[in-house]
Amino acid sequence: MKKESLTGRAIDSYCTACESMRPHTIMTMRGENVLKVTCQTCAGTHKFLAAKPLGKAEQAKAREAAAATRRAEMRKASFDEALAQLNTNKAREYNLAEGGYKINDLIKHNVFGYGIVDEVEGRSKMIVRFREGSRRLVFNYPV
Ligand SMILES: [Zn+2]
Numbered sequence: 001m002k003k004e005s006l007t008g009r010a011i012d013s014y015c016t017a018c019e020s021m022r023p024h025t026i027m028t029m030r031g032e033n034v035l036k037v038t039c040q041t042c043a044g045t046h047k048f049l050a051a052k053p054l055g056k057a058e059q060a061k062a063r064e065a066a067a068a069t070r071r072a073e074m075r076k077a078s079f080d081e082a083l084a085q086l087n088t089n090k091a092r093e094y095n096l097a098e099g100g101y102k103i104n105d106l107i108k109h110n111v112f113g114y115g116i117v118d119e120v121e122g123r124s125k126m127i128v129r130f131r132e133g134s135r136r137l138v139f140n141y142p143v
Contacts, residue, residue, distance in 0.1 A: 014049035
C-alpha cells in the first residue's frame with residue numbers, strides 16, 4: 001500500500017520572515033522528511049525548520065561550550081596519563097603547615113585528590129595540577 005502523501009498538509013515551522021513559529025503548508029517531501037513549506041501568514045516558501053535556528057552569538061556560545069568540554073576531557077586524560085607514570089603510594093599528604101614542596105612532587109589533597117606540583121612561587125605558594133584543574137595552594141602556613 002502506498003503511503004499517503006503529506007504534501008498540502010499543515011505543519012508548524014519556524015518562519016524566517018515572520019521570525020516566529022507559524023502554521024505552514026507542506027510543499028515538498030523527501031521520504032519521511034519535510035523539505036519545503038509555505039508560510040500561511042506571509043506566503044513565503046522556505047526550508048522546513050522544526051525550531052528557531054540558533055543566532056550567531058548562540059552558535060558561537062554553543063561552539064565555545066563544546067570546545068571547553070573537549071579541553072576539560074583532554075586535560076583529564078593528560079592528567080591520568082601523567083599520574084599513571086607516578087607511584088601514588090609515594091604521594092605526600094598535603095599539609096599547609098609544612099614546607100619543602102618541589103616541582104613535580106606528587107601530593108594528595110583531602111578534597112582534590114592527587115596533584116602534581118607544577119610551579120613553586122616563593123616560599124609559601126605553589127600551583128598544583130589536579131584532575132579537575134590547577135589550583136594555587138599555600139604551604140609553610142603558620143597554624
Ligand atoms: Zn511567514
